Amino acid sequence: MSQYHKQKTSYKDEGSLVAGLNAMGYETVEVHETAQNLVGYHGDLRAEKAHVIVRRKYIDRAANDLGFVKEKDGSFSAIVSAYDSTKHSTQWFIDLKKKYSEHLLMKTAAKQGCRLVQRKDANGKIQIRLMDPRVRA
């Protein structure tokens, strides 16, 4: 049985986390108000629970579920199995963080009435310019 470990993140926006996972290739993501048990690669119900779950069938045939549990401070911690930590590596989580940040930025910009002027992706950095049409003083 593959051991799960918990990994703290700063994600607090559930919608952007789901969008980030979608952008990482996981189109089907479960979101639960009450945390649900994760399922291991044998189909066994695990003790670990999560609010945002990518089921193992969408990851790999031999994978365990990937979960994110909502902590008391509102942030989500990732619950990753040791077996899948090659796929869900440090770099994978950095890429997820980038997708999360971009989605949250654009979501916040839309709320503020800002529009995208430019987006550049170069040398691993994403540069985004937004214009705020409202005069604020």
Next chain:
Amino acid sequence: MAQFIDAIIDENGDITIELNGYVGKGCEAVQEAFNVFGETVEIRKKPEYNQTVKAKVKQR
């Protein structure tokens, strides 16, 4: 003067946001609105003309 929000998401996924063209309280309101990324580690007001605020926020 046009008002722009310039964001850079770096190699580590950390985001830096720079507000350009804003003045005074308007700047602070936008800065607050975009302070959604986690712990604020740096807020720097540029002295020249007091028209720009650079706010760097990082995610762990």
